[in-house]
Amino acid sequence: MRHVAVVTTSRADWGHVEPVLRGLRARDDAQVSLLVGGAHLEERFGRTIDLVRDAGYEVTAEIPFLAREDSDQGMAEGIGRATLGFAECLGELRPDILLLIADRFEMLAPAAAAMALRIPIAHIEGGEISEGAIDQQVRDALTKMSHLHLVPTQEAADRVIAMGEEPWRVTVTGAPSLDHLVIDSLPPRDLVEAAVGMPLEPSPLVVSFHPTTMLRGTTDEAEIFFRRIEQCPSPLVFCFPNADAGYVRIIEMAKGICSRRNDAVLRVNLDHLMYWALLREAICLAGNSSSGIMEAASFGLPVVNVGIRQQGRTRAANVIDVPAESLSIAMALERAVDPAFRSELVGMSNPYGDGYAAEAIVRCLTSTVIGEPLLQKRCGDLSADASIDSLADPARVQVTRTTL
Numbered sequence: 001m002r003h004v005a006v007v008t009t010s011r012a013d014w015g016h017v018e019p020v021l022r023g024l025r026a027r028d029d030a031q032v033s034l035l036v037g038g039a040h041l042e043e044r045f046g047r048t049i050d051l052v053r054d055a056g057y058e059v060t061a062e063i064p065f066l067a068r069e070d071s072d073q074g075m076a077e078g079i080g081r082a083t084l085g086f087a088e089c090l091g092e093l094r095p096d097i098l099l100l101i102a103d104r105f106e107m108l109a110p111a112a113a114a115m116a117l118r119i120p121i122a123h124i125e126g127g128e129i130s131e132g133a134i135d136q137q138v139r140d141a142l143t144k145m146s147h148l149h150l151v152p153t154q155e156a157a158d159r160v161i162a163m164g165e166e167p168w169r170v171t172v173t174g175a176p177s178l179d180h181l182v183i184d185s186l187p188p189r190d191l192v193e194a195a196v197g198m199p200l201e202p203s204p205l206v207v208s209f210h211p212t213t214m215l216r217g218t219t220d221e222a223e224i225f226f227r228r229i230e231q232c233p234s235p236l237v238f239c240f241p242n243a244d245a246g247y248v249r250i251i252e253m254a255k256g257i258c259s260r261r262n263d264a265v266l267r268v269n270l271d272h273l274m275y276w277a278l279l280r281e282a283i284c285l286a287g288n289s290s291s292g293i294m295e296a297a298s299f300g301l302p303v304v305n306v307g308i309r310q311q312g313r314t315r316a317a318n319v320i321d322v323p324a325e326s327l328s329i330a331m332a333l334e335r336a337v338d339p340a341f342r343s344e345l346v347g348m349s350n351p352y353g354d355g356y357a358a359e360a361i362v363r364c365l366t367s368t369v370i371g372e373p374l375l376q377k378r379c380g381d382l383s384a385d386a387s388i389d390s391l392a393d394p395a396r397v398q399v400t401r402t403t404l
Contacts, residue, residue, distance in 0.1 A: 002366045003031045005060075005095035005119075007086075007110050009038030011048050012242055013101045015272030016124065019179035019358035020099070020365075021057060030366055033093050037063030037082065038106050039243045046240070046269030061089045065106065070248040072218075075105055082109030090117055096370050097122055100142060103135035105244075111145045120374050122148040122365055125175065127156025130290070132308030133244075134213045147374050150361050152294075152352045155314055164380035173360040174353020175294050177272070182355035186277040195274050196237055197265050200281045205234040205337070207254070208289035211246030212309050218246035221307040221324035225287070226253040228329045234283055234337065236264040239275070284336040286329075293319060294352045300345040302336035304329065314352075318345050 004024055008014050024030045036052060036059050039045040053059060065082035067074030086109050090098065098114045100107050101124040114121050123146035130136050143149065143160055151157045152175040160170050180186075193200050209225060211218035229236065238254040241247040251266070258264045270278060276295060279285060285292045285303045288310055292303035297316040305315070307324040315321075320336055322328040335341055368374065 001029055001031050002097070002370075003033065003093075003095040004097055004099055004365055005033040005035060005090065005093055006099045007035045007037070007101075007107065008040065008052070009036075009104055009106050010040060010045070010242065011051075011269055011272070012104065014040075014048065014052065015180065015275075016101050016175070016177045017099070018055065018272070019176045019183065020124075020361050022183075023358045023362035024365065025057075027362070027366060030362075033060040033095055034058065035061050035063060035086070035089055035110070037085065038066055038078075038104075042066055042243075045243060048269055048271075051269075051271050060093070063089060065109070066243055070245060072213075072245040075245055078106060079109050082106050083112055086110040087113040087116070090114055090119060095119060097148075097365060097368075099124070099365065100146070101125055103128070103130065103133075103139035103142070104242075105134060105138050107142060108138060111142055115145055118375060120148070120370060121146040122150060122361075124150045124173075124361065125152055125156075127151045127153075127159040128314070129159075129312030130309060131311040132212050132214050132288075133210075136214075147377065148364055148368060150357075150364060152357070153314055161380070166378060166380070171360060171364050173364075174355070174357035176357040176361060177295055178298060178350065178353050178355045179358045180273060180276065180355075181298055184273055186280060187274055188277075189281060192274060192277045192281060195270060196267060196278060198235060198237070198263070202235060203281060203283040204237045204278075205229075205232055205333075206237050206239065206278060206282045206285045207287050208239040208241075208285065208291060209250060209287035209306070210241045210289060210309065211244040211250065212288070212307055213244050213246075214308065218244065219249045221288070221309075222246070222250050222253065224324045224326055225306050225329060226250075226257065228326045228333075229286060230257045230260070231330075232333060236261070237278065237282075238264065238266040239270065239289075240266070240268045284333070286333065286336070294350075297348060297350040297352070300342065300348055302342055302345065304332045304336050306332075316351055317348055 040049040063085035065078045097120045099122045126143040126149050149160045149170045150173045157170045212221050241250045254266045296303045303319045320332045322332040
């Protein structure tokens with residue numbers, strides 16, 4: 001019996017890990033411990049642990065750690081509290097393997113605890129790029145701490161291997177969030193209208209904007225974006241930001257627009273199926289969310305991706321990238337809602353997969369042999385051009401670099 005511990009800390013990752021949990025639960029040779037923490041436990045973020053339980057999942061442990069303070073120091077303190085909580089929990093459970101996903105800052109905590117406890121880590125969606133957020137460093141750190149890499153694209157696999165990870169540890173699975181479009185039926189329009197609280201005719205523009213955590217002013221880009229988006233003639237549906245430093249100010253700006261317009265609403269939480277059904281009905285998605293990069297392509301939905309947060313990420317032809325400048329945003333929005341642009345996207349493919357990622361992930365989690373060969377990581381070979389002598393003098397280093 002393979003004992004797999006799975007961590008989920010917010011709505012941002014729940015829609016990604018749920019198909020994997022479903023696959024594990026269907027097997028006779030797998031035992032799952034579900035560790036739920038962070039924003040899931042907070043009323044201010046919709047207490048989405050209730051959605052986890054409503055979906056029929058038993059929660060093994062609740063691990064609170066978010067700070068009340070909206071600041072970078074609050075984020076740092078949250079990592080500390082999370083490390084203590086996950087260390088105690090994993091120390092008691094001692095699972096065969098720990099499954100983590102993506103790049104939320106708090107994922108560093110269970111990874112650090114598992115590393116000290118010699119519990120192998122499987123990491124979903126490593127090898128991605130988002131240069132405008134600390135998510136980039138978190139994701140890369142998780143890659144180096146992990147023992148199995150379940151990546152969404154071949155490009156991501158190449159990056160993970162370029163970081164020195166042994167190729168046998170890397171499996172291209174696709175993004176598991178897309179599995180919902182294959183294994184689930186999205187809610188019909190009337191239920192989406194009820195959940196959103198407004199009619200979906202005319203089609204709304206969905207806004208999902210998060211703090212840009214690589215900037216000192218994490219809401220500087222948001223200030224410019226929200227001033228421009230208020231002038232958009234389409235109805236607006238605002239989604240709550242992630243629990244990153246600056247989220248309170250983003251919520252304030254969204255609430256302000258909603259108070260001045262009768263065709264704008266802010267939703268604290270929409271479950272993943274309801275959110276994707278909303279994207280199906282939308283005219284456009286605007287902001288800086290990874291859902292605009294990963295999931296929107298499956299609907300052929302135009303996306304205006306603003307600023308540096310998702311910089312460098314693999315994207316499809318539906319994404320219009322613009323700097324956080326008012327005129328650029330206005331021009332991109334005009335192009336995105338043009339029916340001619342959307343018609344160009346008909347039949348497009350999503351580079352993040354075809355909706356069968358969970359099957360591959362479950363297969364890796366249950367079939368990989370647990371033991372010293374998995375735990376004992378080896379470094380990749382240095383380029384032949386980088387000798388010991390040349391490494392002693394940075395000016396003499398001549399390492400061949402490959403553009404990935």
